[in-house]
Amino acid sequence: MTNNKNTLTGYYKESDEDLWLWDDIPELDMEVGYKVEALLHYERSPFQEISIVDTQGFGRMLVLDGTPQVTTKDGFIYNEMITHIAMTTHREPKRVGMIGGGDCGPSREALKYESVEQIDVVEIDQQVIEVCRRWMTKDSGDEREACIRMIYRDGYKWIQEQKNNLDVLLIDRSDPYGPATSLYKQQFYQYVYDSLTEDGIVVFQSGSPFYNTSILKNTVRSLSKLFPIVHPYVCSIPTFPGGIWSFVVASKKWDPLQADLTRLPCKDTKYIDPETFLASFVLPKYIKNILK
Amino acid sequence: MTNNKNTLTGYYKESDEDLWLWDDIPELDMEVGYKVEALLHYERSPFQEISIVDTQGFGRMLVLDGTPQVTTKDGFIYNEMITHIAMTTHREPKRVGMIGGGDCGPSREALKYESVEQIDVVEIDQQVIEVCRRWMTKDSGDEREACIRMIYRDGYKWIQEQKNNLDVLLIDRSDPYGPATSLYKQQFYQYVYDSLTEDGIVVFQSGSPFYNTSILKNTVRSLSKLFPIVHPYVCSIPTFPGGIWSFVVASKKWDPLQADLTRLPCKDTKYIDPETFLASFVLPKYIKNILK
Structure with missing residues (x-):
């Protein structure tokens, strides 16, 4: 599961660097990146990509198709x-x-x-x-x-x-x-x-x-x-x-x-x-x- | 002024790609990126780097040391x-x-x-x-x-x-x-x-x-x-x-x-x-x- 991170929607990791999740907000020409402490789960359902990550800033996060949905912190x-x-x-x-x-x-x-x-x-x-x-x-x-x-x-x-x-x-x-x-x-x-x-x-x-x-x-x-x-x-x-x-x-x-x-x-x-x-x-x- | 963009704090441009401004929020292990339509002004004062950019999402923006301060939209x-x-x-x-x-x-x-x-x-x-x-x-x-x-x-x-x-x-x-x-x-x-x-x-x-x-x-x-x-x-x-x-x-x-x-x-x-x-x-x- 920790392989191929660069192929998951929204996630990006450069060689030895940290893994980041990028949320794209096209209406604002803006991107928001969250540093990922751990990618805990990833799967592709019949409807979407579902992942769970731990982040420093927002705690645990449910992510669908690369977009954060809900976090334990807010x-x-x-x-x-x-x-x-x-x-x-x-x-x-x-x-x-x-x-x-x-x-x-x-x-x-x-x-x-x-x-x-x-x-x-x-x-x-x-x-x-x-x-x-x-x-x-x-x-x-x-x-x-x-x-x-x-x-x-x-x-x-x-x-x-x-x-x-x-x-x-x-x-x-x-x-x-x-x-x-x-x-x-x-x-x-x-x-x-x-x-x-x-x-x-x-x-x-x-x-x-x-x-x-x-x-x-x-x-x-x-x-x-x-x-x-x-x-x-x-x-x-x-x-x-x-x-x-x-x-x-x-x-x-x-x-x-x-x-x-x-x-x-x-x-x-x-x-x-x-x-x-x-x-x-x-x-x-x-x-x-x-x-x- | 449009040269050397990669050396300005916060700004990043990859070869033929668009110029982006990146705001780092260390308390949240988070980065926020704004797509820049035009870098209108840049200077280094005795106190800080001052720049002005136009963005799609937030209009014109005053940026100090790479951090957005105020925008015309909000x-x-x-x-x-x-x-x-x-x-x-x-x-x-x-x-x-x-x-x-x-x-x-x-x-x-x-x-x-x-x-x-x-x-x-x-x-x-x-x-x-x-x-x-x-x-x-x-x-x-x-x-x-x-x-x-x-x-x-x-x-x-x-x-x-x-x-x-x-x-x-x-x-x-x-x-x-x-x-x-x-x-x-x-x-x-x-x-x-x-x-x-x-x-x-x-x-x-x-x-x-x-x-x-x-x-x-x-x-x-x-x-x-x-x-x-x-x-x-x-x-x-x-x-x-x-x-x-x-x-x-x-x-x-x-x-x-x-x-x-x-x-x-x-x-x-x-x-x-x-x-x-x-x-x-x-x-x-x-x-x-x-x-x-």
């Missing part, structure tokens, strides 16, 4: 921010769905709510789940993890079979290229709406509000056609290019800005608390202007 | 966030001092307050100012720019001569290595306190709260020994490694959390408005924990 920010806004806003989420989120981070966040009875994690690539279980996610020993059901399918097909049965849905879609393209169609937003119960809530990861503003704009526009309550929100994730990242929450009944913040499981969070929850809806002026 | 965030918190909080700032801030961005923000009579910008390297004037800062044609006085001196020496005469002081110090080291001494904080009027306010740039937490911690601790009101605050600056960045405001009388936000010159800002002003004081929980 992954808590993404996991908490995609999960708790909706889970706290809904008064009693029982059935939760997730499309993507293969590292299981968001599902563990969702389990912190006692009302939860079932979490369906829909991930097209079974190998991602298995690699994360082996290398990234320590066994929590929590009996409630039996609530988490893994479904190895295309999220676009799965969502069409869900009708009025999800209280909370989290959509951790990758960029709008390749297999994830369908998750950006207007029809997909309709399927999402139909999958939710009458007081259901959905959250979309919606890309960088700095260099990829069309994802955020289109997500807000598409959801606003269907849902009475739509709010973009942001947080800062150090391993994401540019740092600032956006999400959109859309809700049929409950407004996140009026959420009962005593529901937040603050004993077990590292990023979010009631103040941070509310501040995340305050968009810098240049982002407000994008959405005008 | 420089407004830094300039507004180091300036307006203090300028809005003080009810009538007349005399303003700045240590660093050679690109003149913060001084132009400060000029947006009518009460301002004089702004002293103290920059050790005259060449930085001249290069920025030539390449970065369009001539605003604003007559009030006559209020801005450039002082080419070591800020540590200059501050010792200021006694009870500054309403607002902004300290845009670089990292605690080399010539800026003295700006991190406890004695410096005392000089700063003494330079301010009885209702004076100071703001320090205090580094990354993600990977360089000791700067933030030490700044808060040092200022808390002297000032009755001390608040850290954060914002997201895409060209700064990790995105999230910290500042600390310390005030003798006025509390930024009770500022009269109608004073913010919102017609002329791109990042800050009353909501963003207040939200910047909400620290993610992991940063609150650093400061406990």
Whole structure:
């Protein structure tokens, strides 16, 4: 496995030098390099190249096709921010769905709510789940993890079979290229709406509000056609290019800005608390202007 | 000037390939590369290598010793966030001092307050100012720019001569290595306190709260020994490694959390408005924990 490193997407090693992982951000004509302490795992699944590395700066990292996805040092920010806004806003989420989120981070966040009875994690690539279980996610020993059901399918097909049965849905879609393209169609937003119960809530990861503003704009526009309550929100994730990242929450009944913040499981969070929850809806002026 | 590119700190060009600028972030074992469209200017001042480049992703960029300092695409965030918190909080700032801030961005923000009579910008390297004037800062044609006085001196020496005469002081110090080291001494904080009027306010740039937490911690601790009101605050600056960045405001009388936000010159800002002003004081929980 430690041979042929130069042939893995994103990795580069010059003779006796250290191994580096290079993430290319074409929208910014920018590259970000991470010094790799150890390449722990590499495999090619039917969908993508999956690797796990240890880095000095960001700890252990899941990498797909050469792009860092989640790290042990800052992954808590993404996991908490995609999960708790909706889970706290809904008064009693029982059935939760997730499309993507293969590292299981968001599902563990969702389990912190006692009302939860079932979490369906829909991930097209079974190998991602298995690699994360082996290398990234320590066994929590929590009996409630039996609530988490893994479904190895295309999220676009799965969502069409869900009708009025999800209280909370989290959509951790990758960029709008390749297999994830369908998750950006207007029809997909309709399927999402139909999958939710009458007081259901959905959250979309919606890309960088700095260099990829069309994802955020289109997500807000598409959801606003269907849902009475739509709010973009942001947080800062150090391993994401540019740092600032956006999400959109859309809700049929409950407004996140009026959420009962005593529901937040603050004993077990590292990023979010009631103040941070509310501040995340305050968009810098240049982002407000994008959405005008 | 376009010869010998490979000898300039940070720049790299392989034979027929594009020129790239590489920023090394040793705390994260990380490198960030920017594709350079044009190297517009390069010189070696008595203090440092100064260059100006055009990039696709971030527009025009001032680079010192190979490290990007400010860009035309996101420089407004830094300039507004180091300036307006203090300028809005003080009810009538007349005399303003700045240590660093050679690109003149913060001084132009400060000029947006009518009460301002004089702004002293103290920059050790005259060449930085001249290069920025030539390449970065369009001539605003604003007559009030006559209020801005450039002082080419070591800020540590200059501050010792200021006694009870500054309403607002902004300290845009670089990292605690080399010539800026003295700006991190406890004695410096005392000089700063003494330079301010009885209702004076100071703001320090205090580094990354993600990977360089000791700067933030030490700044808060040092200022808390002297000032009755001390608040850290954060914002997201895409060209700064990790995105999230910290500042600390310390005030003798006025509390930024009770500022009269109608004073913010919102017609002329791109990042800050009353909501963003207040939200910047909400620290993610992991940063609150650093400061406990």
